[in-house]
Amino acid sequence: MSIIIDKDMDIESLPDRIRRFPFPFSGDTYRYSANVQPANNAAATDVGSWGAGVIDIDEFYLDELADRDRILRRDPSRMQVLPHMRPAVWDTVATLLPTMAEENPDIMSFHREGNNCRWQNKLQNLDVEFTVGDDDSLPDGPLRFLGTQIQDDIVLLDIRDNTMWLDAGLVSFAADWSFGFDVGMSFMEIHHPVPRVKEENIISRAEQFLMRLQPGEQFRRTNWTMTIGRRLDTSTETYPEWGPDRGTIANDPDMPDKLHLRVEVQHLIRLPHTGVLLFLIRSYLLPLRDIAQVPTWREKFGNVLAELPEDMAEYKGIIRYRKAASDWLLAG
Amino acid sequence: MTVAALPISPHPAVDGGLQLEVTNVSPQTDSIVSITLADPSGRKLPSYVPGSHLVVQYGGEGVNAYSLTGSGNDPSEYTISVLRVEEGAGGSMAMHRLTAGDHVYVSRPRSAFAPASTATHHLLVAAGIGITPVLSHARAAADHGTTSSLIYVYRPGAGAHVDEARELLGPALTECSNRDSFQTVLTEQLTAQGVGTHLYVCGPIPFMDAVLDHARELGWPSARLHSEAFGAAELDEGEPFMVNLVRSGLRLEVPAGVSLLDTLEKAGKSVPNMCRKGICGECVLPVLRGVPQHRDLYLTDQEKAENTTMMCCVSRSEDPELELDL
Numbered sequence: 274m275s276i277i278i279d280k281d282m283d284i285e286s287l288p289d290r291i292r293r294f295p296f297p298f299s300g301d302t303y304r305y306s307a308n309v310q311p312a313n314n315a316a317a318t319d320v321g322s323w324g325a326g327v328i329d330i331d332e333f334y335l336d337e338l339a340d341r342d343r344i345l346r347r348d349p350s351r352m353q354v355l356p357h358m359r360p361a362v363w364d365t366v367a368t369l370l371p372t373m374a375e376e377n378p379d380i381m382s383f384h385r386e387g388n389n390c391r392w393q394n395k396l397q398n399l400d401v402e403f404t405v406g407d408d409d410s411l412p413d414g415p416l417r418f419l420g421t422q423i424q425d426d427i428v429l430l431d432i433r434d435n436t437m438w439l440d441a442g443l444v445s446f447a448a449d450w451s452f453g454f455d456v457g458m459s460f461m462e463i464h465h466p467v468p469r470v471k472e473e474n475i476i477s478r479a480e481q482f483l484m485r486l487q488p489g490e491q492f493r494r495t496n497w498t499m500t501i502g503r504r505l506d507t508s509t510e511t512y513p514e515w516g517p518d519r520g521t522i523a524n525d526p527d528m529p530d531k532l533h534l535r536v537e538v539q540h541l542i543r544l545p546h547t548g549v550l551l552f553l554i555r556s557y558l559l560p561l562r563d564i565a566q567v568p569t570w571r572e573k574f575g576n577v578l579a580e581l582p583e584d585m586a587e588y589k590g591i592i593r594y595r596k597a598a599s600d601w602l603l604a605g
Numbered sequence: 606m607t608v609a610a611l612p613i614s615p616h617p618a619v620d621g622g623l624q625l626e627v628t629n630v631s632p633q634t635d636s637i638v639s640i641t642l643a644d645p646s647g648r649k650l651p652s653y654v655p656g657s658h659l660v661v662q663y664g665g666e667g668v669n670a671y672s673l674t675g676s677g678n679d680p681s682e683y684t685i686s687v688l689r690v691e692e693g694a695g696g697s698m699a700m701h702r703l704t705a706g707d708h709v710y711v712s713r714p715r716s717a718f719a720p721a722s723t724a725t726h727h728l729l730v731a732a733g734i735g736i737t738p739v740l741s742h743a744r745a746a747a748d749h750g751t752t753s754s755l756i757y758v759y760r761p762g763a764g765a766h767v768d769e770a771r772e773l774l775g776p777a778l779t780e781c782s783n784r785d786s787f788q789t790v791l792t793e794q795l796t797a798q799g800v801g802t803h804l805y806v807c808g809p810i811p812f813m814d815a816v817l818d819h820a821r822e823l824g825w826p827s828a829r830l831h832s833e834a835f836g837a838a839e840l841d842e843g844e845p846f847m848v849n850l851v852r853s854g855l856r857l858e859v860p861a862g863v864s865l866l867d868t869l870e871k872a873g874k875s876v877p878n879m880c881r882k883g884i885c886g887e888c889v890l891p892v893l894r895g896v897p898q899h900r901d902l903y904l905t906d907q908e909k910a911e912n913t914t915m916m917c918c919v920s921r922s923e924d925p926e927l928e929l930d931l
Contacts, residue, residue, distance in 0.1 A: 432719075
C-alpha cells in the first residue's frame with residue numbers, strides 16, 4: 274500500500290475564491306446546531322479567512338448583481354414589503370450603506386445630514402442622493418436599490434407578540450425555498466420542514482436568542498448545501514430549470530467542475546431604530562475541483578458527505594449524488 | 606464648570622458602551638432635570654428604538670437606567686430626564702450634580718418598550734416621570750406618519766416636558782391632574798379605540814398595573830398592551846459566588862455582574878465558547894457539586910434538573926459555591 278502525500282500547498286498561489294471561501298466544516302461530521310457567533314471577526318480557515326466585516330464584496334460582485342436584476346425583472350415576487358415594514362427597510366439602508374463605506378473606504382462613501390444622504394460607489398460609477406423615509410427618492414424604492422448594492426439576499430423579520438414574522442425581503446438567490454411562499458409566516462412555520470431541528474428544539478432556541486438580541490447587536494452563522502452549476506437562483510420557482518440536474522450529475526464526467534459546495538454566511542442584525550431583525554444571506558459557491566486543492570477540505574467534506582444521515586441528505590436535496598461526490602473527494 | 610473624573614473602570618452593565626460628555630443640563634421642574642449627552646468628538650450616536658433606555662454609571666460603582674426622550678432616528682445627542690429621589694440609592698442625586706463638560710459612561714441604548722410596527726394608532730399613558738419614554742414614542746410616531754394620543758397625569762406645577770408634549774400632540778394630548786379625572790378620561794379612551802390601537806403605559810408600578818387591568822377588563826388582548834419594564838429583556842447581574850476548580854486546584858470568586866466564563870478567562874483558563882449568550886452550547890462545563898442557576902437556552906429542562914452541566918457564559922449558582930471538573 275502506498276500513501277500519496279500532497280505536495281506542500283502553496284497557499285499564496287491559491288485564488289481568492291478559495292482563500293476567502295467560508296469553509297464551514299470543523300470536523301468530519303455535520304449536524305444542525307445553533308452555530309451563532311459574534312459578527313465582525315475574521316474567521317481563519319486552513320488557507321485564508323472570511324467574515325472580518327459584514328458586507329463582503331468579491332470578484333463576482335457585478336456579475337451577481339446583474340444576475341439578480343434579471344431575476345427580479347422576470348419574477349417581481351422575489352421582493353416584497355408588507356406596509357408596516359417600510360421603516361425597517363429604511364433602517365436597513367441607513368445601517369448597511371455606512372457600514373459598507375466604513376469597510377471599503379477606497380471605493381464607497383456615505384454622508385448623512387438629517388435624513389438627506391449621499392451614497393457613492395465607484396464599482397458602479399454611482400453617485401446618488403436620497404432622503405431617508407422617502408421611498409420615491411431612490412430608483413425603484415429603497416429595498417430594490419439596496420439589492421443593487423450588496424450581493425446578500427435580504428430578509429426582514431418583525432418581532433411582535435413574542436414571535437418573529439417574515440414580513441419583508443428581497444431574495445433572488447434562495448437555496449431550494451420560496452421567499453414568496455414564506456412571506457407573512459412566523460419563524461417556526463418557516464422552519465417547519467427542516468428535519469430533526471424540531472425534536473432538538475433548535476428553532477425555538479434560535480428564536481428566543483434572536484428576540485433577546487439588543488438593537489445594534491450583530492451575529493452570524495453558516496449553513497450549507499450543494500448546487501449544480503455556478504447558479505445562485507435555485508429557488509422553488511425555478512425548480513424545473515435546475516432540479517433535473519440532481520438526477521444526472523452523479524454520472525456526469527464533469528461532476529468535479531459542475532458540482533459546488535454552497536455556503537451561506539448569514540448575518541443576524543437587530544436594526545438600531547426599528548428593532549426589526551435583519552437576516553442577510555450571502556451565498557458562496559466553490560466547485561469540488563477547487564475544494565480538492567485544499568487537502569484538509571477535501572477530506573473533511575468527503576467524510577461529512579459520507580456520514581450525513583439520510584434524512585438530512587434528503588432535505589438538502591443531495592441524496593442522489595452525495596456518494597459520488599464523497600467518493601471523488603476521498604479518492605484524492 | 607467642574608470636570609468630574611470618570612470612574613476608573615466602567616461597570617459591567619455599561620461595558621462595551623459609550624463615553625459621553627454632558628453638553629446641557631436644564632431643569633424641567635423643581636425635582637426633574639433634563640441632561641443632554643453627546644460624543645466628545647462630535648460623532649453621531651447610535652440610533653435607537655423608541656422607548657429605549659440608557660444605563661448610566663454614576664459615582665464609582667452604581668448604575669441606573671433612564672429613558673431616552675428623542676425619536677431615536679440618527680441622533681447626534683441623547684437626552685434623558687432624571688427625577689431626584691431623596692431616599693434612593695444615590696443615583697438620581699449624583700445625576701443631578703452633573704454639569705456641562707462632565708464625562709459619563711453609558712451603555713448603548715437598550716430596547717424593552719418598543720412600539721408595535723403594525724399599530725394603526727398609539728395610545729400613550731404616562732404618570733409623572735413616566736412621560737419620558739412615551740415622549741420618544743410620540744416623536745417617532747410623528748416621524749413615521751402614524752397617529753398617537755397621550756393621556757398625561759402629573760401634579761400641578763410638577764409636569765416635565767409639558768410644553769413639548771403640547772406642541773407635538775396638540776389636541777391629541779389630554780392632561781390630568783387628579784385621579785378621578787384620569788379614570789374618566791382613561792375609560793373613555795379605552796372604549797373608543799379601534800382594533801388596531803396599541804396601548805403603552807409608563808409610570809409607578811401600581812399605576813401601570815391599574816391601567817393594564819382596566820384595559821383587560823374592557824376586553825383588550827394582552828398583545829396590544831405594553832408597559833415599561835426597565836431591563837426586563839436582560840439577565841440581571843446575579844449574586845456573587847465562589848467556584849472551586851477541582852482539577853486545577855483553583856478557587857475563584859465570581860462577582861455580581863461578571864459571568865463565570867469571564868472570570869475563568871481572567872484567571873487564565875480557556876473554555877471553548879462561541880455565542881456567549883447561552884444558546885450555542887459550546888461553553889458547557891461539568892458540575893461536580895452545587896446547584897447551578899441555569900439561565901441558558903441550550904440545556905433541556907431535564908438536563909437542567911440533573912445539575913451535572915452548566916453553560917458558564919450566562920448561568921450562575923444557587924449555592925454559595927460550585928465545584929467544577931476543570
